[in-house]
Amino acid sequence: MKTAKVTNIKGDDAFKVFLLAYNIRVGTIFHIDYSPQLFKLVNLSIGNRMLSLRKTDFEKIEWTYIQ
Amino acid sequence: MDIYTMSELVLVGQPNAGKTSLFNQLTGLNQKVGNYAGVTVQVKTGQFQKKKVTDLPGLYSLDTNSPEEVISKNYLLDLSPSGNTVLFVANGMQLEESLVLFSQVADLQLPSIFVINFKDEMQRNQLQVDERSLQQRLGCPVVSVNSNNGDGFDDLRRVIDKWSTHIPKAINLSAHAEVKGMEVDNYYRERLQANVSLKELETDYSSRVKAVEGIVRESVQGLSGTKYLSKTKQWDHILLHPVWGVLIFLFILFLVFQAVFSLSSYPMDWIDATMGFLVEWVNNTLPEGWFRSLLADGIIAGIGGVIIFIPQIAILFLLLGILEHTGYLARISFISDVFLKRFGLSGHSVIPLMTSWACAIPAIMSTRIITNPRERLALIFASPLMTCSARLPVYTILIAILFPADAYFGAQGFALLLLYLLGVVATLVVAWLVSKNTQEEEQNYWILELPIFRMPNWRNIIYSMYLKTKSFVVEAGKVILFISIVLWFLASYSPHNEARLQELHTQEQATAPANIEVSQESVNLEYSYLGYAGKAIEPVIRPLGYDWKIGIALISSFAAREVFVGTLATIYSIESEEEMSIVQRLQSERVGNTERPRYDWATSISLLLFYVFALQCMSTVAIVKKETGTWKYAIIQFVFMLVLAYVFAFGAYQLLSF
Numbered sequence: 001m002k003t004a005k006v007t008n009i010k011g012d013d014a015f016k017v018f019l020l021a022y023n024i025r026v027g028t029i030f031h032i033d034y035s036p037q038l039f040k041l042v043n044l045s046i047g048n049r050m051l052s053l054r055k056t057d058f059e060k061i062e063w064t065y066i067q
Numbered sequence: 068m069d070i071y072t073m074s075e076l077v078l079v080g081q082p083n084a085g086k087t088s089l090f091n092q093l094t095g096l097n098q099k100v101g102n103y104a105g106v107t108v109q110v111k112t113g114q115f116q117k118k119k120v121t122d123l124p125g126l127y128s129l130d131t132n133s134p135e136e137v138i139s140k141n142y143l144l145d146l147s148p149s150g151n152t153v154l155f156v157a158n159g160m161q162l163e164e165s166l167v168l169f170s171q172v173a174d175l176q177l178p179s180i181f182v183i184n185f186k187d188e189m190q191r192n193q194l195q196v197d198e199r200s201l202q203q204r205l206g207c208p209v210v211s212v213n214s215n216n217g218d219g220f221d222d223l224r225r226v227i228d229k230w231s232t233h234i235p236k237a238i239n240l241s242a243h244a245e246v247k248g249m250e251v252d253n254y255y256r257e258r259l260q261a262n263v264s265l266k267e268l269e270t271d272y273s274s275r276v277k278a279v280e281g282i283v284r285e286s287v288q289g290l291s292g293t294k295y296l297s298k299t300k301q302w303d304h305i306l307l308h309p310v311w312g313v314l315i316f317l318f319i320l321f322l323v324f325q326a327v328f329s330l331s332s333y334p335m336d337w338i339d340a341t342m343g344f345l346v347e348w349v350n351n352t353l354p355e356g357w358f359r360s361l362l363a364d365g366i367i368a369g370i371g372g373v374i375i376f377i378p379q380i381a382i383l384f385l386l387l388g389i390l391e392h393t394g395y396l397a398r399i400s401f402i403s404d405v406f407l408k409r410f411g412l413s414g415h416s417v418i419p420l421m422t423s424w425a426c427a428i429p430a431i432m433s434t435r436i437i438t439n440p441r442e443r444l445a446l447i448f449a450s451p452l453m454t455c456s457a458r459l460p461v462y463t464i465l466i467a468i469l470f471p472a473d474a475y476f477g478a479q480g481f482a483l484l485l486l487y488l489l490g491v492v493a494t495l496v497v498a499w500l501v502s503k504n505t506q507e508e509e510q511n512y513w514i515l516e517l518p519i520f521r522m523p524n525w526r527n528i529i530y531s532m533y534l535k536t537k538s539f540v541v542e543a544g545k546v547i548l549f550i551s552i553v554l555w556f557l558a559s560y561s562p563h564n565e566a567r568l569q570e571l572h573t574q575e576q577a578t579a580p581a582n583i584e585v586s587q588e589s590v591n592l593e594y595s596y597l598g599y600a601g602k603a604i605e606p607v608i609r610p611l612g613y614d615w616k617i618g619i620a621l622i623s624s625f626a627a628r629e630v631f632v633g634t635l636a637t638i639y640s641i642e643s644e645e646e647m648s649i650v651q652r653l654q655s656e657r658v659g660n661t662e663r664p665r666y667d668w669a670t671s672i673s674l675l676l677f678y679v680f681a682l683q684c685m686s687t688v689a690i691v692k693k694e695t696g697t698w699k700y701a702i703i704q705f706v707f708m709l710v711l712a713y714v715f716a717f718g719a720y721q722l723l724s725f
């Protein structure tokens with residue numbers, strides 16, 4: 001399982017504020033978990049919390065692997 | 068007097084921090100509800116040692132704008148430092164996230180206690196908190212507890228008693244605010260109510276995270292690199308699998324259905340028998356007169372009409388509670404989101420949708436957890452179209468007329484399945500229509516927290532089942548009882564006097580077919596106000612294949628749909644409410660003096676469709692008004708569903724009787 005880091009977030013300010021509440025912002029470290037294509041959702045774990053985002057929203061987040 | 072005398076404890080925390088569990092531990096069943104669908108969706112209050120305890124909806128941050136979180140935020144902003152203490156509940160396994168929220172709450176400068184929950188899981192994962200050091204850093208008492216079994220609650224009680232007046236150190240506010248004694252001139256409070264730029268929020272957030280990281284470094288050991296999530300992630304490979312996951316989901320749905328219907332049938336029979344016995348007892352004990360009639364046919368019938376649903380609803384809540392507390396319910400949301408999205412709904416709609424198989428009232432109340440206003444309205448509009456339990460007795464009778472049990476093997480079950488499917492399809496289509504056409508604001512972002520899998524805590528499940536069922540009884544009960552009494556009045560009183568009614572009875576008996584005995588009750592009903600109402604609407608419902616007798620039954624089922632059956636039994640002078648005797652009697656009923664059966668295919672299908680679509684339930688109308696805050700939606704919905712019902716029933720009758 002690889003670790004990734006948020007490098008940039010596209011989208012409007014409301015979206016960024018929304019993500020901020022879940023501790024998703026530039027610099028956030030996360031894992032991408034098992035997310036089957038069919039459901040069009042992406043599962044992330046940040047710390048000990050698991051979150052599921054719509055794929056279209058997740059695509060606005062730019063990130064790189066750090067490990 | 069100590070100005071700090073505490074009168075109210077306010078529970079604050081992130082979702083899934085264990086607030087409800089802690090609240091239950093503190094208050095027992097001594098709580099007032101507003102809580103639906105497992106999650107805390109409304110401000111709940113209870114009592115602990117003569118103090119009021121308030122449980123606020125969980126929130127991730129004070130900076131978000133979802134309706135629920137705003138409730139919590141505003142509640143906090145209205146609190147004053149004297150008399151209120153914030154009991155901040157942190158998930159010990161997510162300490163950093165919890166501390167970031169706590170830093171925001173701390174900046175409001177209210178007396179606080181920092182409660183670290185999930186003590187057991189922390190121990191299991193070798194996470195150690197130096198409470199003393201944390202206490203010093205935060206400037207308020209810190210207690211670790213396990214809200215599942217009550218471990219640590221002696222400490223918590225002691226702290227609440229002795230140490231609940233400490234105002235925590237401000238984490239970020241110190242830069243701007245001045246705290247002058249009791250008077251809080253608080254920049255942060257103002258900022259929360261104002262529109263702040265993203266930049267400012269980000270800066271604020273970063274500085275909080277930095278501060279929290281420092282605190283955690285000093286006071287917590289073993290936080291990074293835990294294997295906490297690994298088991299859950301393994302399970303998710305199966306439970307979220309595109310094939311296995313969907314199959315397991317469908318299987319569980321089937322199990323829930325089976326359990327709800329098979330388990331509830333015993334207590335329902337029992338309730339039915341008890342109510343019958345009560346009516347008989349009243350009729351045998353009290354002197355004849357309006358009071359006896361009101362009690363037996365109005366009040367007891369009305370109360371019976373509510374409690375007959377309790378078994379199904381309670382069992383459904385029990386099962387939903389188990390699904391929620393094990394963590395599986397969130398996976399159902401995950402799996403169904405992609406499908407529900409097409410209809411303007413989302414994975415969050417799963418709870419209201421499943422609940423509406425039992426009853427639309429708790430379903431509509433549970434839509435409070437939906438943060439997207441447009442989705443919520445669509446759900447409120449559409450969920451009464453799901454097949455609720457009050458429709459079942461009506462369906463059962465009509466299906467038995469259409470498909471005599473011995474004639475076509477399996478046809479009855481198949482017909483019922485089709486009706487359920489029709490309900491689901493109608494719900495989705497209407498949800499889609501509403502979300503396309505409403506001006507209600509659309510929230511574009513969607514997120515779902517997937518809690519870890521764990522053994523459920525039975526006490527929490529039973530509590531929430533009890534509280535939700537109670538709330539259903541109160542909400543539905545008052546309307547059903549009221550309508551029952553009104554209907555009793557309309558059915559018991561007549562513009563004619565008794566002598567005239569007896570005369571009419573003799574006349575009817577003389578003209579009735581030889582094999583049918585007309586009862587006086589049936590004639591009384593025919594010439595009652597309700598009977599006249601049935602006759603008055605006959606011209607309107609004739610194109611649907613109904614006569615005034617069905618008209619009376621339609622009107623009376625506005626109390627609750629299943630009243631349809633009882634009313635027909637009275638109209639057709641059927642002594643017993645045995646299903647078979649009603650079915651036989653209905654089958655032998657003819658149209659006027661012709662040989663044509665009254666309940667032929669065309670009329671029966673037309674009636675079935677009418678009951679699929681019509682909002683034949685005043686309690687639902689009342690709850691829609693309450694939840695949307697206006698009569699507008701309640702009336703639009705009622706009329707819309709009535710038109711839908713009429714059109715479908717009309718179409719079916721005209722086609723089939725062609």
Ligand SMILES: Nc1nc2c(ncn2[C@@H]2O[C@H](COP(=O)(O)OP(=O)(O)O)[C@@H](O)[C@H]2O)c(=O)[nH]1
Nearest residue numbers: 082083084085086087088185213214215392524
């Ligand atoms: N092991 C353990 N589980 C807990 C504890 N507190 C709560 N839970 C469980 O965590 C889940 C979420 O708790 P709940 O009280 O519903 O959280 P809320 O969303 O904050 O109201 C439930 O399944 C609880 O049974 C605890 O101290 N230890």
